[in-house]
Amino acid sequence: MNMADARPVIRDEAQMIAAILAGDRELYHKLIQPYELSVYRMAMSFVKNETEAEDVAQEAFLKAFRDLASFRGESKFSTWLISITLNEARRRLRRQSTVRMESLDEPPEEGGKVSPALLRDWREIPSEALERREVRALLQSAIEHLSPLYREVLVMRDIEELSIEETAGTLAISISSVKVRLHRARIMLQKELAPKLKLTSPKKRRWFS
């Protein structure tokens, strides 16, 4: 994210939106700036390549601009944007539905248990590890390999940081479904990633060399 946006400037989004609707449309550029990455990541959690994700993100921002008058301020602007992105992504997937019916073949969500990877100790992997391409690739691929049902909940909750209630509202599912899916998604990530990340830890490397 752009560090310049991290300054403690108070953004009154309601006021910005009112000004845009009153005719100061240029202000929309500024309104959406903090959300460029989150909308893109949301799109990336549905479509599997960067070009398509960028298309979905652009469409979502355009749609939000055209529909701005219908934003009632009952949710946060960011949450509203995320739900528009979700709809755009789903619309696109429906168009390609002959190749992507996977989400309809989902196993029933209460069935089967997910078990974590068993470890005896865990040495914290610091965020600096993300400077390494291999570590980023591991994480991306683990998220991409979650089935869509789990991926969308995980992305909304743990990446976009929506609350459980906001996630449930946006996806139009119950709070308990959010919790069940989120739990499974998190455990699946742990199962997939913990053994691999453990091997990438620099300490281990030194021991081998």
Next chain:
Amino acid sequence: MILECKHVWDYISEFLDDSLPPETRDLVQKHLENCEICSAILDSTRNILILTADDRVFELPAGYSERLHARLAREIRAANSRPEKPPPD
């Protein structure tokens, strides 16, 4: 009451969200203090979620922002050149 490991695993997500009822949270907490496997599972899950949420995992493609704002600028110009509609109501 003593929790078995596999029951503790069912609570990991809610434990991380701090949304367990207090009695359950305490039972899980007590188990974690004495079980290195479950606490390693909890620590690794928390660690992985923190890494996952990092902005560096999914980076924006080069030129994304410029292309987005150029497209918005076209849309805004078009909207500005349309005659004003009377407000609803």
